[in-house]
Amino acid sequence: MADKAIERDTIEIEVKAHNIYKSLTEGKNIHNVPFRTIKDVFMWAVCLGVQRGKRRSLTSKKTTIFRWPQLDSQIDIPLLKAIAIVESRDINILLNRTDILNIVEEYANGGIYELRDSLLTESGQPLWNLVDILSPQSEK
Amino acid sequence: MIFERIALVNFRQYFDRQRLEFAKDRQRKVTVIHGVNGAGKTSLLRAINWCLYGSEYIDKVGELISKEAISRVEVSESVTMSVELSFLHDGDRYIVKRSLRGIKMIDANVQSDLPDEFTMVHMHEDGQSEQIKNPIGTINTILPSNIRSYFLFDGEQIDEFAKPESSKQVKHAIYHVFRLETLDNARKSLEAVATDYRRELKDISSGELGRIADEEQKARTELERSENEQQEAQEEKESVRRKMKDIEEQLGKMKSTNELQDRHDRIIKDTKQRRKELEDVTSLIRDISTCTYFSIIPDTVKNALLFLETKREKGGIPANIKQQFVRDLINQKQCICGRPLTENCTEYIQLLSLINATPLDSLEDDVLTLSATLRMFEERANNQSTHLGRQMKRRIELLNLILDLDTEADDVRYRLKASPLEEVSGLEKQRQLLQADMDNYTMTLGALNERIEKLNKYLVQLGKELLQAQKNDRKQKLLTTKLNLAQQGADAIKGDYQGHSNIIRQEVETKTKEIFRRLSWKDGYFQSIKIDKDFSLEIIDQYGKQARPDLSTGERQILSLSFITAMACIREEEAPLIIDTPFGYLSTEHRSNVTKYLPDLCDQLVLLVTDEELHSQARANLEPHIGNEYRLEFDKKTNYTTIIEC
Numbered sequence: 050m051a052d053k054a055i056e057r058d059t060i061e062i063e064v065k066a067h068n069i070y071k072s073l074t075e076g077k078n079i080h081n082v083p084f085r086t087i088k089d090v091f092m093w094a095v096c097l098g099v100q101r102g103k104r105r106s107l108t109s110k111k112t113t114i115f116r117w118p119q120l121d122s123q124i125d126i127p128l129l130k131a132i133a134i135v136e137s138r139d140i141n142i143l144l145n146r147t148d149i150l151n152i153v154e155e156y157a158n159g160g161i162y163e164l165r166d167s168l169l170t171e172s173g174q175p176l177w178n179l180v181d182i183l184s185p186q187s188e189k
Numbered sequence: 190m191i192f193e194r195i196a197l198v199n200f201r202q203y204f205d206r207q208r209l210e211f212a213k214d215r216q217r218k219v220t221v222i223h224g225v226n227g228a229g230k231t232s233l234l235r236a237i238n239w240c241l242y243g244s245e246y247i248d249k250v251g252e253l254i255s256k257e258a259i260s261r262v263e264v265s266e267s268v269t270m271s272v273e274l275s276f277l278h279d280g281d282r283y284i285v286k287r288s289l290r291g292i293k294m295i296d297a298n299v300q301s302d303l304p305d306e307f308t309m310v311h312m313h314e315d316g317q318s319e320q321i322k323n324p325i326g327t328i329n330t331i332l333p334s335n336i337r338s339y340f341l342f343d344g345e346q347i348d349e350f351a352k353p354e355s356s357k358q359v360k361h362a363i364y365h366v367f368r369l370e371t372l373d374n375a376r377k378s379l380e381a382v383a384t385d386y387r388r389e390l391k392d393i394s395s396g397e398l399g400r401i402a403d404e405e406q407k408a409r410t411e412l413e414r415s416e417n418e419q420q421e422a423q424e425e426k427e428s429v430r431r432k433m434k435d436i437e438e439q440l441g442k443m444k445s446t447n448e449l450q451d452r453h454d455r456i457i458k459d460t461k462q463r464r465k466e467l468e469d470v471t472s473l474i475r476d477i478s479t480c481t482y483f484s485i486i487p488d489t490v491k492n493a494l495l496f497l498e499t500k501r502e503k504g505g506i507p508a509n510i511k512q513q514f515v516r517d518l519i520n521q522k523q524c525i526c527g528r529p530l531t532e533n534c535t536e537y538i539q540l541l542s543l544i545n546a547t548p549l550d551s552l553e554d555d556v557l558t559l560s561a562t563l564r565m566f567e568e569r570a571n572n573q574s575t576h577l578g579r580q581m582k583r584r585i586e587l588l589n590l591i592l593d594l595d596t597e598a599d600d601v602r603y604r605l606k607a608s609p610l611e612e613v614s615g616l617e618k619q620r621q622l623l624q625a626d627m628d629n630y631t632m633t634l635g636a637l638n639e640r641i642e643k644l645n646k647y648l649v650q651l652g653k654e655l656l657q658a659q660k661n662d663r664k665q666k667l668l669t670t671k672l673n674l675a676q677q678g679a680d681a682i683k684g685d686y687q688g689h690s691n692i693i694r695q696e697v698e699t700k701t702k703e704i705f706r707r708l709s710w711k712d713g714y715f716q717s718i719k720i721d722k723d724f725s726l727e728i729i730d731q732y733g734k735q736a737r738p739d740l741s742t743g744e745r746q747i748l749s750l751s752f753i754t755a756m757a758c759i760r761e762e763e764a765p766l767i768i769d770t771p772f773g774y775l776s777t778e779h780r781s782n783v784t785k786y787l788p789d790l791c792d793q794l795v796l797l798v799t800d801e802e803l804h805s806q807a808r809a810n811l812e813p814h815i816g817n818e819y820r821l822e823f824d825k826k827t828n829y830t831t832i833i834e835c
Contacts, residue, residue: 076642079475089479096482099489124569127562128483131493140500143555176471179478182485184577 058117098160105159199255204829212816224821230797240272344771360724379679426630484570700755710778784810
């Protein structure tokens with residue numbers, strides 16, 4: 050069993066991806082900069098990485114973007130645990146936060162580029178591109 | 190360093206404890222030790238070397254132990270050998286002692302598994318002593334091991350400095366005796382440090398600070414200009430708005446147009462309200478869409494739930510039943526229906542297996558909580574989807590409403606513009622022009638706001654880069670200073686080192702020439718001695734030719750001895766000159782000259798001589814300088830040497 054006292058509580062990304070996180074959170078125009086927090090960008094990157102099967106190891110220099118307590122206990126943490134369980138097929142991973150983080154950070158590392166391509170590279174404003182991912186049939 | 194006494198215990202021929210005192214008076218500084226071949230002269234020289242520098246110069250340490258001492262102990266018994274030397278240095282008295290213990294083996298050889306033991310004691314004037322913690326380093330400071338061979342040597346083998354290939358040895362001798370290598374090492378160290386700094390400086394990008402400062406200046410100028418433009422545009426827009434308001438008031442006051450103008454005002458007010466509502470709806474859509482990421486991976490949530498359910502089923506614990514509940518049943522030995530649970534009954538065994546197969550409580554709690562939370566995700570996703578759909582629908586309604594209101598406003602404006610009254614149509618035209626200006630300013634202000642926002646972000650980034658560049662710049666300046674200091678130090682030492690080595694070389698050359706003239710009987714034949722810049726020791730004859738190839742062994746010894754004593758004279762630190770068989774190859778005249786002049790050329794002289802070496806004139810020359818004289822008596826019966834004072 051993992052020692053809870055030494056569990057990691059920092060959420061890390063590759064430094065080279067930090068600009069994408071910033072470009073989606075820093076600005077006043079909500080059409081172009083839809084996200085309020087870096088945490089939401091990370092969660093979106095994780096989910097998009099899982100949805101599109103983009104898991105990528107963090108090989109270059111890393112940076113911390115937020116901490117575990119900032120995650121929502123009713124949505125974010127159960128969702129990250131669900132991803133880790135499906136990926137590891139091991140129930141004991143629930144007792145090891147570091148292992149959970151290692152898995153979801155790798156999905157975020159793959160998913161952030163998917164998010165960038167879908168929101169910033171595609172034509173249209175990022176907010177409505179985001180809505181499109183949620184409900185492709187909805188009209189702008 | 191001036192030797193006082195030596196004591197040998199079981200060292201080669203010297204069985205048991207043997208000792209002798211070295212002469213050290215200024216007038217009587219010569220110690221003569223007589224001994225036939227094999228009596229122990231060379232062993233005495235070795236004993237001094239071993240005592241001071243250890244086994245570095247001795248091949249087989251085991252063979253140093255007295256055979257007589259070995260013969261007197263039984264197999265497996267230990268035998269100890271030691272040499273103790275006391276000497277004066279810079280007015281202080283020191284005693285050094287090196288000892289070695291070995292075990293006698295069956296084959297009568299001695300085996301020593303332990304290294305020798307070396308101690309050094311500093312004797313104070315009050316009789317107190319102090320053990321020196323770093324004896325090897327201290328000895329090497331007093332008389333470095335790399336120059337020992339210039340002070341403690343075999344007289345028959347000292348002609349090496351006069352051989353044709355001697356320049357390396359001559360240079361080596363001068364550099365080590367006068368510690369010039371210390372200067373050279375310092376120079377090399379500083380050069381290495383300077384090279385490191387140079388490499389580090391190269392890694393720090395130069396000119397970065399200037400470039401960033403320029404960029405920052407440009408960005409600030411651009412920001413100032415944009416902010417001025419923004420202010421002007423706002424003022425212009427405000428002015429246009431006021432003019433429009435005036436026109437609208439004028440139109441509102443006219444009887445023919447007041448109804449249309451009122452309608453227009455209502456439409457504008459309504460449009461504003463709808464736009465505000467649209468902003469709120471858009472913000473709501475933003476909040477929903479940025480937080481509804483979980484809805485794009487419903488399969489993952491379902492798979493996780495399925496996995497958890499399967500695990501729980503395999504674990505055999507029905508949902509909502511906790512481990513504690515099962516434990517309570519086992520402890521009470523009674524089912525909830527009241528039936529007793531005996532230890533061998535099927536139900537009891539099944540309950541036990543449930544406990545054993547169940548995950549830990551904390552994990553079980555986690556599984557239960559997680560399953561319950563995940564089960565709500567589908568409903569949550571549906572709710573969010575419905576909510577988002579509703580807001581998107583409302584957004585489209587609002588957009589259509591605003592479009593209708595715009596069309597209606599256009600219609601009113603068209604009717605005003607088309608009024609038969611020239612004043613009304615003129616005012617409306619003017620208002621439309623102002624509206625165009627207003628739109629233009631709104632667009633300009635939007636672009637300016639965006640540019641100002643970008644510039645502010647860029648300036649924040651430049652600020653960070655500037656801080657880093659300033660840090661690098663400070664480091665660069667510091668490194669440059671350090672580099673300059675290191676290089677200047679190295680250059681200064683190099684210059685000083687070259688100048689110093691030239692001075693010493695010339696001093697040694699002059700002194701060697703002076704001594705050689707005294708020692709050689711062919712004084713007139715040899716015109717000069719030179720140590721050139723390549724450190725080659727050369728002797729010039731009366732024909733101006735290099736005479737070294739023609740020198741006899743004895744003459745080469747005289748030349749080498751002159752060189753060694755010249756170094757000893759110039760070197761400012763006291764040191765003994767101990768020569769084993771000094772006169773072996775020397776003719777009578779050379780012997781006479783050496784014994785006549787050598788005592789005055791050194792601080793202390795120890796001569797290990799055979800009987801044949803020192804007699805008649807040579808003996809007479811040395812007589813006034815002899816302080817102590819010993820004979821090494823080798824007993825053929827006992828096979829060991831005894832030191833006897835003459």
